Amino acid sequence: MLDCAIIGGGPAGLTAGLYATRGGLQNVTMFELGMPGGQITQSSEIENYPGFFEHDKTGMDFMNSWQEQCFHFGLKHEMKKVERVTKVDNHFVITIEGGEQVEALTVITCTGSTPKRANFNGESEFFGKGVSTCATCDGFFYKNKPVTVLGGGDTALEEAFYLSNICSDVYVVHRRDEFRAAPPTLERIKRKENIHLITDSVIEEAYGGMMGLDGVKIKNTKTDEITDMANSGLFVFVGHNVNNSVLQDENGEFICAMNDWGQVIVDLTMKTDVAGLFACGDMRIQAPKQVISAAGDGAVAALQVISYIQELS
Numbered sequence: 001m002l003d004c005a006i007i008g009g010g011p012a013g014l015t016a017g018l019y020a021t022r023g024g025l026q027n028v029t030m031f032e033l034g035m036p037g038g039q040i041t042q043s044s045e046i047e048n049y050p051g052f053f054e055h056d057k058t059g060m061d062f063m064n065s066w067q068e069q070c071f072h073f074g075l076k077h078e079m080k081k082v083e084r085v086t087k088v089d090n091h092f093v094i095t096i097e098g099g100e101q102v103e104a105l106t107v108i109t110c111t112g113s114t115p116k117r118a119n120f121n122g123e124s125e126f127f128g129k130g131v132s133t134c135a136t137c138d139g140f141f142y143k144n145k146p147v148t149v150l151g152g153g154d155t156a157l158e159e160a161f162y163l164s165n166i167c168s169d170v171y172v173v174h175r176r177d178e179f180r181a182a183p184p185t186l187e188r189i190k191r192k193e194n195i196h197l198i199t200d201s202v203i204e205e206a207y208g209g210m211m212g213l214d215g216v217k218i219k220n221t222k223t224d225e226i227t228d229m230a231n232s233g234l235f236v237f238v239g240h241n242v243n244n245s246v247l248q249d250e251n252g253e254f255i256c257a258m259n260d261w262g263q264v265i266v267d268l269t270m271k272t273d274v275a276g277l278f279a280c281g282d283m284r285i286q287a288p289k290q291v292i293s294a295a296g297d298g299a300v301a302a303l304q305v306i307s308y309i310q311e312l313s
């Protein structure tokens with residue numbers, strides 16, 4: 001029986017493993033379907049993690065430096081995809097892809113969330129090189145420059161507002177002429193002079209070269225007119241998929257409380273409403289979706305796991 005099974009090996013999972021093992025737990029395994037590191041390994045740079053300010057280093061370089069430390073105190077890693085977590089009596093059964101089952105006293109899930117793609121030409125080619133899904137991460141790279149935002153939901157408009165305080169102009173491109181975002185949010189956006197709403201429009205193409213994105217072509221779906229937005233970064237906010245399938249039972253029902261958007265409901269200590277089950281990082285409610293906050297969540301969850309196990313004995 002594991003003391004703790006950690007599911008997901010991004011910043012939250014690695015940090016949870018570091019704190020759990022350094023805090024004295026002997027038998028902790030982190031299940032990660034690929035190489036540890038998480039989403040940030042897709043980024044060409046990171047400059048908002050205190051203590052790491054090296055402009056020539058990628059997200060992959062950044063996470064490589066975590067591995068040695070996080071595994072040093074005894075965290076075990078299995079490169080396996082978890083299918084499901086089930087609570088049985090006072091412990092959990094972890095079902096791995098292929099059918100193998102592992103038992104654990106506690107579980108920390110931190111499988112992250114994945115921004116949806118809009119599927120326009122150049123989106124994948126320039127993802128992380130000018131096409132971004134994170135204003136907090138990348139907005140500063142466009143200080144006093146124009147940016148384009150794609151999407152008409154709450155996230156797109158809230159992030160457009162955030163960007164409008166950094167960038168010279170924010171062009172919000174939305175495929176319809178009505179916005180999905182809450183009306184007060186839309187009204188606030190309309191009052192901001194440097195935010196420009198471009199409706200009934202889609203991104204026809206993101207273009208650039210070896211150095212990254214050079215601009216975007218916006219197409220009006222009613223007139224077919226193309227507007228070339230040169231020298232603009234592009235932020236895509238067309239929704240998120242929360243990677244929450246490990247918390248669904250065989251009938252597709254969630255084993256713990258979730259909100260309407262599929263995020264795990266936790267308290268400030270990362271506890272779910274199931275004793276012994278913790279969730280942290282990008283998959284939890286109100287996640288700031290940053291490396292530093294995911295890592296902080298992982299530490300909090302691991303400390304709670306240690307207390308929980310102490311109380312069992």
Ligand code: FAD
Pocket residue numbers: 007008009010011012013031032033034035036037038039040041042043044045046047048080081082083110111112113127128134137138243246280281282283288289290291292294
């Ligand atoms: P993730 O990093 O998403 O890790 C989850 C892990 O779980 C993944 O490795 C995944 O493979 C694994 N997993 C999923 N399902 C399963 C399963 N069923 N079984 C086993 N393993 C599973 N943040 C910043 O602070 N600064 C930045 O500059 C920044 N830039 C970014 C740039 C890009 C291109 C992207 C995509 C993100 C960026 N972020 C940045 C956001 C940051 O990467 C995330 O907030 C952070 O990685 C979330 O950590 P996490 O551990 O919660 O989840």
Ligand code: NAP
Pocket residue numbers: 117118119150151152153154155156158175176179180202237238239240261
């Ligand atoms: P969302 O509500 O699903 O909105 C996605 C937006 O992207 C929509 O405007 C959609 O257009 C557009 N879109 C989707 N696919 C596209 C494509 N391929 N090309 C171009 N545009 C595309 O997602 P979200 O904004 O991330 O919000 C998710 C949930 O979280 C929502 O329920 C939202 O209310 C909630 N949320 C709440 C708050 C808050 O309360 N403060 C903040 C953020 C998010 P259409 O409108 O035409 O479909």
